Amino acid sequence: MENRAFGSHAYDYPALKYMLGIANSITTVATVDGRIVGYASIFFRKNSKISHLESIAVDPEFQNAGIGGMLMDEVERISLEMNCSLIVLETFEKNVSALKLYERSGFKAKEVVQDYYHIPFDGSRNAIRFEKRIK
């Protein structure tokens, strides 16, 4: 699913295993008939009220059906439960579907981070950093 959703930008198996396994991360999944069709991974830091949405993806077969929006609602609920007051995330400045998802979920674009990524997406390695205050 990761490969289908992200193509050349997908995390490889060791990176996914790390993301799922470290103690200060929570991954929530969306399932249809028992099959994982989407996930969101959130990182937390000790003594910090900021949660970081590390990755979110929906299987291309199941996109544009509201699953991304539901995962974002879960990210917010989990962050609140973890006593965070701010969610931060970065995305490629040319990733239109992600930009729309975050704006629709109430996130505000805060800054452009130059050359944030190693591999370009649509010719750009820049990220936009988004934030949402949740309490």
Ligand SMILES: CC(C)(COP(=O)(O)OP(=O)(O)OC[C@H]1O[C@@H](n2cnc3c(N)ncnc32)[C@H](O)[C@@H]1OP(=O)(O)O)[C@@H](O)C(=O)NCCC(=O)NCCS
């Ligand atoms: C970004 C991503 C997670 C969005 O997931 P998604 O499940 O398609 O998101 P949603 O379905 O909630 O929203 C997508 C669109 O479907 C629309 N939609 C939501 N529910 C709908 C429904 N029931 N019927 C029809 N359309 C619907 C939304 O309004 C939205 O429209 P818009 O593009 O005009 O804003 C997905 O495109 C993806 O996995 N991309 C590849 C990985 C990626 O880039 N991840 C982000 C990295 S930072």
